[in-house]
Amino acid sequence: MLEASRFSKIWLPFCKKFKVEPRSPEAYFRTAVEPLGEPVLAKEWSTVKILIDGRDSEAMDIQGQPLPTLVYLAREKRTQYHHHFKAGAMNALIRVSSRISNSPIILNVDCDMYSNNSKSVRDALCFFMDEEKENEVGFVQFPQAFENLTKNDVYSSSLNVATKMEMPGFDGNGGPCYIGTGCFHRRETLSGKKYNKNYKEDWKRWSNRSVKESSRVLEDTSKVLASCSYEENTQWGKEIGLKYDSAVEDVLTGLAIQCRGWRSIYFNPERKGFLGVATTTLLQSLVQYRRWSNGDFQIFASRHCPFVLGYKKIPLKLQLSYCIYLLWAPTSLTTLYYVIVPSLCLLRGISLFPQISDPRVLAFVFVIFLHRAYSLGECIWLGGTFKGWWNDQRMWLYRRTTSYFFGLLDYILKRLGFTKSAFVITTKVADDDVSQRYEQEVMEFGTSSPMFTILATLALLNAFCFFGGLKRVIADLETMVWEQFVLQILLCGLLVFINLPVYQGLFFRKDVASMPTSVSYQSTIFALLACVIALY
Incomplete structure (x- = not known):
């Protein structure tokens, strides 16, 4: 992280000057061709590509522009406290960031994804700051896309139907579900706030805000907020932050936000906002869908079912839209x-x-x-x-006869008390x-x-x-x-x-x-x- 912060002083001006896309250095230099025909660009291109500069510690780039604050957080974990996996990590980040910037907008991106479009932040803010409907937008969801797909998508990982057909349908029925990555959240929606039609964000109050505490005070405060015992006997994971006790905490959290009256937006620009890495083996893919199908059905068969939690809170058509995924397991x-x-x-x-x-x-x-x-x-x-369509048919069959079946079996065994919930990370x-x-x-x-x-x-x-x-x-x-x-x-x-x-x-x-x-x-x-x- 320290090396990244130093590198950013050169990298960000370089990106702005030459309109570099994507702005992930590794992704850019892996695909870019060295610009031999443009002397100025070629010189800076080579300098940035091999550059190691650890002498300047000021938070300014080489053009004198301020760099964004970069903080690395390692939350405390102990065996006697449940850390709640990804949801627990995000809730710790929400608390810590509230002391550092308390920014009204939070971007959530999975660790295997990078920004492929530098305009994504601006695009998301356009929805949040819309003069007519900005006060009702709770989160803006970008599609999940991958950079390593094969020509015929051998494991049917592209999610083309979901991102180009089903999610736009969600959007028309009341707003897309939250898929856990590539999503811009209004901070207050993750803090349990209910929508109020009279609510209006005062964006000007953020323009000149500065952190008044010293770095030592901030560090000490952050340690407390990220400690494993901080959430004991609190509403974190229940009414505040991302929801716990679900293998698909993202879907459950997004549903809860919508049931509190907020609207979500699905935005799929021509240039993908974020790119990640798709699974490269059959077993990885099946394990991933097993977790998803189990978590989705767990929501459907609980008090968080859209027909129960969303009754008279979200449209019936949106309740039905959730069933596309929540009923994977029994199919x-x-x-x-x-x-x-x-x-x-x-x-x-x-x-x-x-x-x-x-x-x-x-x-x-x-x-x-x-x-x-x-x-x-x-x-x-x-x-x-x-051939890609034929691979889709094959993987449709394989997932339903294995991943979805085991997802259903996992749920039944858990309800009978034979097993406990486990979060399986996809390699x-x-x-x-x-x-x-x-x-x-x-x-x-x-x-x-x-x-x-x-x-x-x-x-x-x-x-x-x-x-x-x-x-x-x-x-x-x-x-x-x-x-x-x-x-x-x-x-x-x-x-x-x-x-x-x-x-x-x-x-x-x-x-x-x-x-x-x-x-x-x-x-x-x-x-x-x-x-x-x-x-x-």
């Missing part, structure tokens, strides 16, 4: 049904759909093809590729070999996990049922039995095709990222056992 049950039951019935010779000559089959065909065509068109329209740092496979869009397995066992078991189950059902149909071609099983064969065949990377990981790949032998043995036994039970 795993319907998906598992469609993945397992039609395939086993095909193997057993039980028809579940009308035969192909029956006019009633048109309703099923219409829904199936219309939905696929719509999702494909949506993906292409949002800038994706056909974003990858080895060179992992990064190379990710860039080549080769699916990463490599480690033993119950979620991989489920994926492999379902993939093998569908393969066994598909070929077993085909054998039955081919044997009875003369009796036209095949007409009863066309849709089941189509569904089962689609599942087999979508699981090709799993089959490769199980049987054909020999690298370190293939399926572990233990997973292969377990999944084969489970799949065969299910088939035997269905048949006999």
